[in-house]
Amino acid sequence: MAVRILVVEDDPAVREMLITSLERQGFEVIPAVDAMQGSEQLRQRPPDLILLDWMLPQVSGVEWARELKEDDQTRQIPIILLTARGEEEDKVRGFDSGVDDYVTKPFSPRELAARVKAVLRRTAPSTADTPLEAAGLRLDPVSHRVTGHGQSLELGPTEYRLLRFFMAHPDRVFTRTQLLDQVWGTNVYVEERTVDVHIRRLRKILATTGHDGLVQTVRGAGYRFSEQT
Numbered sequence: 001m002a003v004r005i006l007v008v009e010d011d012p013a014v015r016e017m018l019i020t021s022l023e024r025q026g027f028e029v030i031p032a033v034d035a036m037q038g039s040e041q042l043r044q045r046p047p048d049l050i051l052l053d054w055m056l057p058q059v060s061g062v063e064w065a066r067e068l069k070e071d072d073q074t075r076q077i078p079i080i081l082l083t084a085r086g087e088e089e090d091k092v093r094g095f096d097s098g099v100d101d102y103v104t105k106p107f108s109p110r111e112l113a114a115r116v117k118a119v120l121r122r123t124a125p126s127t128a129d130t131p132l133e134a135a136g137l138r139l140d141p142v143s144h145r146v147t148g149h150g151q152s153l154e155l156g157p158t159e160y161r162l163l164r165f166f167m168a169h170p171d172r173v174f175t176r177t178q179l180l181d182q183v184w185g186t187n188v189y190v191e192e193r194t195v196d197v198h199i200r201r202l203r204k205i206l207a208t209t210g211h212d213g214l215v216q217t218v219r220g221a222g223y224r225f226s227e228q229t
Contacts, residue, residue: 002028003120006047007063008037008081014105018051035064046077047073049120054083054094058117062097062126069098078123080115082107082132083217122185132167136228137211139167158183159202166215166225175222199223 009015010033019029028049032038034056041047050068054061061081068074078100085094085104094102100120103112132139136149140150144160146153155163160184174182176192184190203212216224 001069002026003049004028004030004045004047005049005051005116006030006032006038006041008032008035008056009052009053009063011053014053017109018112021112022051023117024109025113026175027116029125035059035061038064042074046074048076048077049116050079050117052079052081052099054081054085062094065094065099066097069187076123078118117219118181119211122182134170134214135211137167137206137209139164148206148211151209153205153209155205156197156201158198159205162198162202163206168224171224171226171228172222173218173224179223182213195223 003026003028006096007015007018007022007029009018009031015031020032022029034043035058035104037051038050038190052065054060056064057097067079068079075098079098080103080202081094081097081099082103083094093158100123101115101116107128128222129142132140138147140146146155146160146163162179165179165183174190176195179195182191184194199215199217204216206212206214209225213229214225214227214228217225218224
């Protein structure tokens, strides 16, 4: 089944361009000209993602995004905000409304498709409920419990997400930027050294069961999770 994208854009030319480029990528596109039409489409059938223009008539895209993220029925739907506002203050305001990404006009169809796919990957509900295991370290995605040789390990939320990402992608090197995007998300403003801080915390916790060596530093590149030394 094709991914369903609700495009809320009042400019006919831009809306048509979005529809055409997304359909070429295999997405099912549902157009709307404002928040009212968008709300009607949501009631009929929730989309997998919303592309939302900032400057809409009556209710702005930022206002509507905030409403959607405060509603239990729609808060899980990822939103990409489309806007000509490129200043940092505007981006912060957009992200504060709860959107998952921010694309500044003008943009190419290829860039938009890539951003859509990235957000869908990042926000997709996990279907991998099977526990992850490596060298006696076990992470259960269902119970959110982590054990080392049967001993319970208490991880903070960020360390848990970091470990889960590493264990799901063993023997691959990730840069700090890639880890920020995949674990923290692109809508969070944090410095790259934040990754180092959480890596140290994760290693300290894993050291209690002798698993700290699984999280390895690759000089000049980043980090990897591997049973091989």
